Amino acid sequence: MSHVKGIKSLTGQETEGYFIAVPLTPHMFMTYPLEKVYAKMAAAVELAREQGVEIVGLGAFTSVVGDGGETLHKMTGMPITTGNSYTVATAIEGTLDACDRVGIDRKTATLAVIGATGSIGRCCAEVMGKEFGKTILVGRDFAKTELVAKDIPNAVPTATLDSVIDADVVVTVTSADAPVLLPEHLKQGAVICDVARPRDVSVRVAKERPDVLVIEGGVIEVPGPVDFGLDFGFPEKTAYACMSETFMLALEDRKESFTLGKHVYADQVREMQEMAKRHGFKLAGYRSFERAVSEDQIERVRESRQAAIAVAGS
Numbered sequence: 001m002s003h004v005k006g007i008k009s010l011t012g013q014e015t016e017g018y019f020i021a022v023p024l025t026p027h028m029f030m031t032y033p034l035e036k037v038y039a040k041m042a043a044a045v046e047l048a049r050e051q052g053v054e055i056v057g058l059g060a061f062t063s064v065v066g067d068g069g070e071t072l073h074k075m076t077g078m079p080i081t082t083g084n085s086y087t088v089a090t091a092i093e094g095t096l097d098a099c100d101r102v103g104i105d106r107k108t109a110t111l112a113v114i115g116a117t118g119s120i121g122r123c124c125a126e127v128m129g130k131e132f133g134k135t136i137l138v139g140r141d142f143a144k145t146e147l148v149a150k151d152i153p154n155a156v157p158t159a160t161l162d163s164v165i166d167a168d169v170v171v172t173v174t175s176a177d178a179p180v181l182l183p184e185h186l187k188q189g190a191v192i193c194d195v196a197r198p199r200d201v202s203v204r205v206a207k208e209r210p211d212v213l214v215i216e217g218g219v220i221e222v223p224g225p226v227d228f229g230l231d232f233g234f235p236e237k238t239a240y241a242c243m244s245e246t247f248m249l250a251l252e253d254r255k256e257s258f259t260l261g262k263h264v265y266a267d268q269v270r271e272m273q274e275m276a277k278r279h280g281f282k283l284a285g286y287r288s289f290e291r292a293v294s295e296d297q298i299e300r301v302r303e304s305r306q307a308a309i310a311v312a313g314s
């Protein structure tokens with residue numbers, strides 16, 4: 001697709017790379033025979049190798065399908081990273097920052113994680129669950145969701161979206177190919193971080209619920225005079241967190257499979273946070289439904305939240 005140039009760390013190190021597409025839709029990724037999808041991904045890795053690439057990051061559904069890069073790594077011998085450690089790191093950082101700005105007291109607030117049995121959702125729930133008064137874990141498979149809940153204090157597993165209406169803060173990160181979160185699921189004044197691509201939050205929320213704050217997870221400012229050579233719909237010099245994880249590993253000359261497989265560990269998340277600081281990668285301003293979020297929007301949500309608390313208290 002393109003040659004990526006000009007990634008330059010605060011340390012002075014530089015790197016470059018390529019965007020290579022595996023042109024399937026999310027639905028195709030999830031419904032085609034897995035061997036066929038792996039064969040297409042392996043062909044993309046070989047194309048990368050021909051360009052001199054030494055580490056490959058899996059973007060979008062290339063990391064969702066199958067076993068999070070393990071088979072691909074075995075098939076090709078190429079170091080692979082899913083990008084999910086830095087995605088979790090930035091989803092957490094963005095959500096907690098949004099809570100502060102909207103005036104949510106985390107110790108008494110309720111968090112909901114939708115897609116809590118998934119690679120990103122589970123790690124978000126494990127790390128963030130400690131910060132909140134209560135955590136609602138939403139998964140399709142109740143038994144699997146119960147297992148995740150065991151390791152998180154005050155966590156309640158559920159297989160439906162019914163109790164999301166009680167959540168002050170929602171992190172949603174399913175691999176559904178259509179929106180799952182609708183206006184009627186959301187509490188007044190809630191903060192929602194939508195990490196999923198395609199997004200989990202219905203566009204109806206933007207029109208019908210001005211009282212809630214929806215932010216996209218994982219939009220990152222990349223250091224240096226970077227030129228992606230490709231418009232993937234973001235402002236200049238910003239990229240997804242999963243892409244940024246690969247850029248950082250390349251800057252560090254770590255030709256290793258960093259986040260491989262479906263389990264993301266809190267230690268990996270911390271390591272990526274430190275790496276980001278060292279190289280100057282940081283969260284870009286909030287975006288919501290392809291637009292920058294204004295201070296007025298944040299203030300409106302803050303006021304709605306306070307109004308709801310005042311009504312509840314009277």
Ligand SMILES: NC(=O)c1ccc[n+]([C@@H]2O[C@H](COP(=O)([O-])OP(=O)(O)OC[C@H]3O[C@@H](n4cnc5c(N)ncnc54)[C@H](OP(=O)(O)O)[C@@H]3O)[C@@H](O)[C@H]2O)c1
Pocket residue numbers: 060061063064065083084087115116117118119120121139140141144173174175176177180195196197198217218240241242243262
């Ligand atoms: N913003 C970024 O930088 C970034 C980076 C990487 C990934 N992503 C996105 O993050 C999302 C999740 O990635 P992941 O690696 O964590 O995937 P994953 O490990 O496959 O987990 C997906 C989760 O979604 C659940 N799910 C799937 N279909 C669903 C549906 N129709 N309704 C409700 N829940 C459903 C799964 O439940 P089961 O366990 O029942 O299957 C699972 O809990 C994807 O949309 C991906 O594109 C974004």
